[in-house]
Every structure is written in structure tokens, then in C-alpha cells.
Amino acid sequence: MHELSISISLVEQALAIMQKEGDKRARRMTLEVGAFSGISIEALHFCFPEATKGTALENCHLIIKQIPLCIYCPTCKKEVILKDPFIMCSHCHEVQVEVIRGKEFNLLSMEVE
Amino acid sequence: MCEVDKMHFKVLNLGTRVLHKNQDRAEQNRTWFKSHAVHAINIMSSPGSGKTSLLEKTTQALRGIRQVSILVGDLQTELDADRLKKVGAKAKQINTGNGCHLDASMIAQQLDHFVTGHEDLLLIENVGNLVCPSSFDLGEKSKVVLLSVTEGEEKPLKYPVLFHQADVILITKVDLANYVPWNKARAIDAIFKINPRAKIIELSSLTGLGMDEWLHWLKEA
Numbered sequence: 001m002h003e004l005s006i007s008i009s010l011v012e013q014a015l016a017i018m019q020k021e022g023d024k025r026a027r028r029m030t031l032e033v034g035a036f037s038g039i040s041i042e043a044l045h046f047c048f049p050e051a052t053k054g055t056a057l058e059n060c061h062l063i064i065k066q067i068p069l070c071i072y073c074p075t076c077k078k079e080v081i082l083k084d085p086f087i088m089c090s091h092c093h094e095v096q097v098e099v100i101r102g103k104e105f106n107l108l109s110m111e112v113e
Numbered sequence: 114m115c116e117v118d119k120m121h122f123k124v125l126n127l128g129t130r131v132l133h134k135n136q137d138r139a140e141q142n143r144t145w146f147k148s149h150a151v152h153a154i155n156i157m158s159s160p161g162s163g164k165t166s167l168l169e170k171t172t173q174a175l176r177g178i179r180q181v182s183i184l185v186g187d188l189q190t191e192l193d194a195d196r197l198k199k200v201g202a203k204a205k206q207i208n209t210g211n212g213c214h215l216d217a218s219m220i221a222q223q224l225d226h227f228v229t230g231h232e233d234l235l236l237i238e239n240v241g242n243l244v245c246p247s248s249f250d251l252g253e254k255s256k257v258v259l260l261s262v263t264e265g266e267e268k269p270l271k272y273p274v275l276f277h278q279a280d281v282i283l284i285t286k287v288d289l290a291n292y293v294p295w296n297k298a299r300a301i302d303a304i305f306k307i308n309p310r311a312k313i314i315e316l317s318s319l320t321g322l323g324m325d326e327w328l329h330w331l332k333e334a
């Protein structure tokens with residue numbers, strides 16, 4: 001499970017940012033996680049509090065915005081949101097499609113003091 | 114209370130990639146590989162799909178023909194590197210401890226040291242795992258994912274993120290295909306759903322079937 005090592009590196013990043021800003025405490029952190037990012041949101045929620053223990057991020061509330069997998073189908077000439085992680089157009093079954101969203105794993109914002 | 118809170122807390126809008134450190138390092142590795150004309154290949158699969166066996170056979174086949182170095186990721190042991198050295202490979206184990214994947218900095222540490230830059234090929238056996246390695250670019254040019262016939266045809270559907278990234282998918286242990294419930298058409302169909310662009314090679318390290326096609330791909334890629 002790589003969500004623990006990812007959580008630790010996330011906390012390190014956040015601490016560095018807070019240090020630069022001169023903040024002592026973080027109340028809320030918002031992430032965006034794509035359905036096709038390979039990151040398990042459940043595991044992240046489980047590991048993040050562990051990684052914050054004893055740091056300025058302890059008790060920081062983690063908010064995760066899920067981004068669905070979205071492809072562009074050149075046959076239908078439109079964006080299609082996919083329920084299953086099968087990289088093909090759910091309308092016309094075209095497979096030569098482009099993944100345009102769903103791979104994100106970003107730190108969007110933090111509320112600090 | 115809330116008012117006070119609002120006054121004290123400020124919102125930092127960041128929009129940074131969480132794994133940017135690894136990504137930056139991977140890009141540096143990629144640049145290094147390019148400038149040294151080393152083709153780096155990240156080889157991934159479940160534990161036991163046949164990565165080390167394939168690397169043993171590949172080492173033997175390329176001896177005297179191409180300069181190859183091999184890095185092997187494993188949690189604890191040196192066993193795989195020892196197996197590879199036994200067949201004459203220039204191999205080094207990277208112990209990841211608790212880490213379930215290799216990352217770009219582990220590879221970076223080897224550049225200009227174990228990996229000299231004189232290689233034609235750098236083969237990297239990742240830690241046996243179909244989840245974690247998918248989030249960590251190493252700076253490789255190609256990704257190879259193994260799927261052994263004993264694992265069943267559904268694996269690509271269960272681990273789509275990793276299979277989607279593969280340039281090549283090797284169906285391994287095909288010598289066992291007649292002894293296990295393996296339906297090739299279903300496997301190909303599953304792969305196609307996740308990754309229609311991948312090159313598929315059926316292979317047996319035991320009998321050597323498919324090795325020519327694999328070696329040919331290594332030469333051309």
C-alpha cells in the first residue's frame with residue numbers, strides 16, 4: 001500500500017509550505033484524486049491521519065474531490081465520462097480514445113493559521 | 114467562534130501535483146538516459162509472474178551482443194540479483210524496505226555509479242505489485258507488464274491503471290496454458306479494453322517460446 005508513503009510525502013510538502021508561510025497549524029487540506037490515478041481514496045483517508053501525527057498537520061481534516069475518468073472520443077467527437085475503467089467510448093466502443101481527465105493527484109488548497 | 118476562526122485561518126490555493134518530486138526526478142533520469150543513449154525499461158507484474166526468469170533468459174541471449182545492466186527492486190532480499198549474477202548478469206538489488214515500489218530517486222542514485230551510461234539497455238525489475246508502481250514514473254522509456262497464464266485473464270480489468278500504461282504486455286508461462294483454466298481470447302479482450310495500443314507477446318521462459326519476438330522488440334524499441 002503506497003498511500004502511507006504518499007501521505008508522508010504529502011505531509012512533508014505541506015509542512016514545507018507552511019514553514020515558508022509562517023503558519024503553525026492546518027485545519028483543512030483539499031486534494032483532487034482521479035478515478036484512474038492509481039491512488040485509493042479510502043487508503044489515503046486511512047493513512048493520512050497516521051502521517052500527520054506529531055506534526056503541525058495533526059487533526060487536519062482531509063477533503064478529497066474525486067474526478068471521474070473522462071475520455072475524448074474522436075468518433076463521437078465528444079467527451080465521455082466512463083463508469084468503468086475501460087478505456088473505450090461507452091457509446092460507440094471506439095478504443096482509440098484519449099484520456100483527458102481522471103489521472104490527477106493534486107494538492108488543491110490548505111486552510112492554515 | 115466561527116468569526117474568530119475565519120479571521121485566523123487563511124486559504125492557500127496551491128494546485129500542485131502531490132507526486133511532483135518523483136516526477137521531476139523521473140524527468141531528470143529520462144534526460145540522463147537519453148543523453149547516454151541508454152534504453153531504460155521498467156518491468157512490472159505481480160510477484161511470481163516470471164520477471165526474474167525472463168531477465169535470466171534475456172541476459173543469456175544478449176551476452177556479448179548488447180551491454181545490459183539490471184536493477185532489481187525487492188522488499189528485503191538479494192535473491193533475485195543473486196540469481197541474475199549466477200547467469201552472468203551485471204545486476205544490483207535495490208532493497209525498498211517497507212516500500213512497495215521503486216521510485217525515481219532510487220534509480221537516480223544508481224546513475225553514474227552502478228549504471229555507467231555505457232549500457233545499451235537498463236532493465237529494471239520493479240517490486241512485485243500491480244498497484245503501487247503505477248504511480249511512480251522512474252524515467253524509463255518503456256514499461257513492460259507481465260501477466261502469467263496462471264493468474265487468470267481478469268488481471269488487466271482488476272488493475273487497469275498499471276496495464277493501461279504498458280507499452281508491452283508479456284503473457285508469460287504459456288507452456289502452462291494447457292494445464293490451467295486459461296482462455297487466451299478472454300485475456301486478449303481484457304487487455305484490449307484497458308490498453309489497445311500495447312504490443313502483446315506470448316512467452317515462456319521455460320521453453321523459450323516467444324523469446325525471439327521479445328528480443329526483437331528489445332532490439333527495435
Ligand SMILES: Nc1nc2c(ncn2[C@@H]2O[C@H](COP(=O)(O)OP(=O)(O)O)[C@@H](O)[C@H]2O)c(=O)[nH]1
Pocket residue numbers: 158159160161162163164165166167241285286287288289316317318319320
Ligand atoms: N512453467 C513455467 N514456470 C515459470 C516460467 N517463468 C517463471 N516460472 C516460474 O515461476 C516462479 C516465479 O518466477 P520468477 O521469475 O521468480 O517471478 P518474479 O517474482 O516475477 O520475478 C518460479 O518458480 C519460476 O521457475 C515459465 O515460463 N514457465
Ligand SMILES: [Mg+2]
Pocket residue numbers: 164165166193238
Ligand atoms: Mg523476481
Ligand SMILES: [Zn+2]
Pocket residue numbers: 073074075076077089090091092093094
Ligand atoms: Zn464514441
